[in-house]
Amino acid sequence: MAAYLRQLKGKTGRSYDALAKRLGVGKSTLHRYCSGEGVPPRFTLLEQFAKECRASQAEIIELHRRWVRAQTVQLPEAESGADQPAEPPEAPLPPSPESPPPAKRYPPFLRNRRTWWTLAGLAALVMGAVLIWRPGQDFIADAETAHLCTERSGVKHVDARQGGHVWTRDFVCANRPDTPLYVNVGSTEKIAVLDTPKSWFVCWELGRVQSDGGRVWYYTRGDRSEPGKERWEGWGFVGAEHVDATTHPLPNMPRCDQ
Template sequence: MSEPSPVEDLATYLRHLKNKTGRSYDALAKRLGVGKSTLHRYCSGEGVPPRFTLLEQFAKECQATQPEIIELHQRWVRAQSTELSEAEPPAEHPAEAPSSSSSSAEPDSPVPAKGLREYLPIPRKGRTWWTLAGMAILVIGGVLIWRPGPTYRADAESSPACTDRNGVKHVDAREGGHVWTRDFVCVNLPDTPLYVDVNSTEKIAVLDTPKSWFICWELGRVQADGGRIWYYTRGDRSEPGKERWQGWGYVGAEDVTAPTHPVPNMPRCAGR
């Protein structure tokens, strides 16, 4: 019998952690702020998360111990390396390390110079561009200590610019029917979630298309890549039970491509 692939090995360990809790995919997905199908895909070996952050949160929700989180991270590194070798030419994208209550880490990197769409046509599961590099791991007295090295970024000049449009008409139900006459069209990752506000994890809608328009930007909660820029727009479809927002919400800049964040000349939501 052949050995399981690193991706299958990771999925097996994820199921092991999940089964210890007796909790459903739906319950865990809601706690993590992702779709049930997304979580099930990772646990069935159909994909590998682009960042370890989600799996670390998953493990904590499953009440995993620190050794189990470290073991999970090691399996994720092997699986991610396999995914990258199949998806693109060889390149160095060192893996990020799990956090620890006893860890000592440098501050997060500043907001990235661009979103992640520039790496298409590599699918979403292949995004590891904000993984931490140059990582030094020491075990002293049984305590894991890690320090992230420099962050890898693509050249901002290669990122497609957003198109500034005037004379458009977007009727905003959240703003009492206010009509927006200016927007900015940018490339974004499909299946991008919209949240009710910049500090919330309540998902209310989804952007299905790979290019969308955005009205303004605001600072909010930190995203997985360390950025805090959020863009206001209207999703392509509302989440079940969230129809009252009519799709209007906020998208993280990590899923929007631009030469810089916030998008040049785009107004700030708080000052509009």
């Protein structure tokens, strides 16, 4: 991903400082992403970067593919403390044109005729269940899961605000777009914004009372910094009133002071 970012930047001739000002981030932050020392928490920043570099739609799609891979690959640091990322597996060589096509082989459990009939019967049952599904039931299921947050482990969020502390667990929840982040739980100083409708959060703390009467605040990293607030690199607190969950604070989420 970092190599691809440098390739896009090289087409423009623009400096890191110039691009960082256009993107609303610090020069050091942008340089860290382009040197492979970090991965942006959300793709919004990279998409803006690519557009500033006049990337084509195909190049933006390729950049997104590499960003997804960088986000999902389990880094050795999360498991054994190593600093080097895991090497991607080598792609298999394509077959030689002279080689005959491989024979179609089935797993042993599918070579039995009785097994075929059993699977066919199960498929029929599933299709029957789909056909008798009453309209509206899918909306009920969606409503029941709309407020659920997903707990993830093995992630890597480098918190420059806390001296490079690495968060290896987060909670992904829906949130209102254009959600403001504040410098601390008692401040009204806006330092960043969440643009995406779903975000991750790492811990919670009690702070000033919000408009809905709640006092729970969640710690995360915004999609873009407010002008003049780049030194925080997007890290701040979001009011729980903007986070869609059945209860606050989220179950199993640690408190920020622990």
